[in-house]
Amino acid sequence: MILRKGLALLRRLRLSLRSAAMRTYLRAAYSDISCAASARFGPRARVRSFAGGRVEIGADCFIHDDVLMIADGGVLRLEAGTHVGRGSVIACKQEVTIGHGTQIAEHVTIRDHDHNWQGDVPLAEQGFTTAPIAIGHDVWLAAKVTVTKGVTVAPQSVVGANSVVTRPLVERGAYAGAPARLLGKRIDLDNR
Numbered sequence: 001m002i003l004r005k006g007l008a009l010l011r012r013l014r015l016s017l018r019s020a021a022m023r024t025y026l027r028a029a030y031s032d033i034s035c036a037a038s039a040r041f042g043p044r045a046r047v048r049s050f051a052g053g054r055v056e057i058g059a060d061c062f063i064h065d066d067v068l069m070i071a072d073g074g075v076l077r078l079e080a081g082t083h084v085g086r087g088s089v090i091a092c093k094q095e096v097t098i099g100h101g102t103q104i105a106e107h108v109t110i111r112d113h114d115h116n117w118q119g120d121v122p123l124a125e126q127g128f129t130t131a132p133i134a135i136g137h138d139v140w141l142a143a144k145v146t147v148t149k150g151v152t153v154a155p156q157s158v159v160g161a162n163s164v165v166t167r168p169l170v171e172r173g174a175y176a177g178a179p180a181r182l183l184g185k186r187i188d189l190d191n192r
Contacts, residue, residue, distance in 0.1 A: 099137030
């Protein structure tokens with residue numbers, strides 16, 4: 001029992017030290033990345049901005065192991081208490097906003113852009129089509145969800161594993177599928 005508590009304490013200490021090091025690195029290396037003092041980072045979490053992009057990470061956010069967050073000319077904003085699960089990718093060329101208390105499971109992909117692919121011009125030279133993404137507060141995106149450009153996920157929505165979100169979702173809706181379809185509404189536990 002004492003050994004277990006001691007190991008748990010060491011894990012929390014290691015997370016605190018790693019997070020402090022990451023916040024210090026982000027402040028020193030990127031003037032366009034702001035990070036609350038209480039934000040935490042797992043091993044190999046990467047946050048990058050370039051081409052005028054900006055990243056804002058709110059209080060008590062947890063960016064898990066192997067997460068990649070990139071603002072390539074756009075604004076990527078995580079509000080307080082957001083959790084981004086292991087192996088997730090959030091890529092932004094215009095704007096991605098994720099509301100407070102949102103839970104993003106492992107291997108979720110959120111991209112506000114698509115490659116253009118028309119005509120005979122080589123794919124690498126065609127550029128991108130972008131549209132902002134807004135994810136409301138208290139949303140749960142389950143494992144391996146993909147959120148595409150131009151989507152609004154209303155507050156308190158739930159999206160099931162492996163779903164592809166291609167259109168706006170209503171508040172308190174429960175969704176699943178590719179494309180994601182409304183299955184029902186979240187139950188209000190106070191008014192059952």
